[in-house]
Amino acid sequence: MNNPSMEKATAEQISAPPRGEPAAVDVVYGWHGNNRVELLENGEAYFPRVFEALRQAQTEILLETFILFEDKVGNELQQILIEAAGRGVRTTVSLDGFGCGELSTGFLADLNKAGVHIQMFDPAPKHLGIRTNWFRRLHRKIVVVDGTIAFLGGINFSADHLADFGPEAKQDFAVEVQGPAVADIHHFALLQSGRPARAKYWWQRRKQRRAELAFNDHDGQVRLVYRDNGDHRTDIEEVYRQVLRSAQRRVVIANAYFFPGFRLLREIRNAARRGVDVRLILQGQPDMLVAKIAAHMTYDYLLKAGVQIHEYGDRPLHGKVALVDEDWSTVGSSNLDPLSLSMNLEANVLIRDCAFNRELFKRLEDLSNNHCKAMDASQSPRGRVWHMTVGFLVFHFLRHFPAWAGWLPAHKPRLKPFRGHRS
Structure with a gap:
């Protein structure tokens, strides 16, 4: 083809x-x-x-x-x-x-x-x-x-x-x-x-x-999608948002560094609100503490909408995979955080294949059922004025982060051939 x-x-x-x-x-x-x-x-x-x-x-x-x-x-x-x-x-x-x-x-x-x-x-x-x-x-x-x-x-x-x-x-x-x-x-x-x-x-x-x-x-359908700092700055995020809007039965996202922008968070919440079984598998034993702190800031917003959040605690979770319904899956390098969604060079494959989806679901279900701790709304920060203030500032920042990231001072990254010495 x-x-x-x-x-x-x-x-x-x-x-x-x-x-x-x-x-x-x-x-x-x-x-x-x-x-x-x-x-x-x-x-x-x-x-x-x-x-x-x-x-x-x-x-x-x-x-x-x-x-x-x-x-x-x-x-x-x-x-x-x-x-x-x-x-x-x-x-x-x-x-x-x-x-x-x-x-x-x-x-x-x-x-x-x-x-x-x-x-x-x-x-x-x-x-x-x-x-x-x-x-x-x-x-x-x-x-x-x-x-x-x-x-x-x-x-x-x-x-x-x-x-x-x-x-x-x-x-x-x-x-x-x-x-x-x-x-x-x-x-x-x-x-x-x-x-x-x-x-x-x-x-x-x-x-x-x-x-x-x-x-x-x-009959496996496969498509490559990537993120760069040129004309494809939001391609991976847009794929996630589109497939979340079309989800009818289930969504499972396993992601190491979870701190997405407000629009993606809203699509996750909206899917759960309309009755889709939405499950997130996130780090419970992070290799970087800041990743867990950032993810926790989103918990109250998502849990109140019916999103299930499971923290994997056996060892650091480094995966970047997701599945929707019975045929759509993605595997790649992109986390759902500001660095991956707004700065880094990333690549994922999208897969439409029922057998692959079943296999990935089986692996993720084993993680969530046997190796994770389920979060509930009582464990998420809420109710206090400072929590509400921090939450408001974080969401407002996230909503505009991709645009702000482009304003950061930066030189033009280059591919430099190795010549036998280090720069």
Whole structure:
């Protein structure tokens, strides 16, 4: 299936960006059917599948991640990428300058010497031992291998996504996608890596049609949606608001950092008020205390409308997933907080597939029933004058946050190739 919006774009509109600058491209990706989509929970499921795909790569690897640590996961990834580059696979790795700011020069130099093309998104030196490049991060987690298999979600390349890390191990999700939708994810990853990604030629479209036929037993509909600081600042938030307005039976949202704007909060509340079973799974054991404090400010507003709020307390929740009714789901990198919705570079996949929805619901229902504490209205802050005042100020701030965020002083973030030294 071809994407009409991509077909209309000329080569000039979607060619490589100026050297050193991340791509800012106005492409809206459409729905593709006949995909095979598999839910991957935590590093135990995710890392083996990704690493096996990378080991089997023949022509190309595109990898973006917010965090890469020099631990057992990061070291294994490093060796796999070195081996892939050594056998002639064109390998491009894009890392965030904040999330990967602690990587050693030696770790990166070994990749670079092997032929891996490494680029850092907006690196910055520390000032008085403190990193200052906090905002407008490359927060996506995308892997595309040979243009035929893609992985996308919230899982970084770090050992804290494995249960044996201990009490601070993260609970998270990702997806593996095979089928026609991979062409869009591949196209997007190419653009973001600074490499040319042009409209498809006739033989590429023919190859894509063959891929659709190969997956004709699977009716999974998949669409890529992303957030940037150009023409797609609110795309992910708007998708959430639209699907909440159409919800008829159930909504389940599991999100690590929950502090959305007023319009999204209002759609969640309105869905519950009209009788939709709305359930939020949020952090009960946060890796950052401020995240829990922020989320708690929304509890009274939502609980009074009938929204069920469950706090997951076994370990830090890091997932960014949701489902609506029996066929719609989303998995990705975007939290529902000001950073993800107004500043960071994010990517989610939208999925219309009943089997996938059932599987995700089963996993989330187990979390909420067996590993969460249910909140009730008596536990939310209300009634006191200062609570009401803070609530009013917070909601008013949230309502206008996306516009205000654009006024913050900011330089233009760049993708900088690694040259054997750190900036």
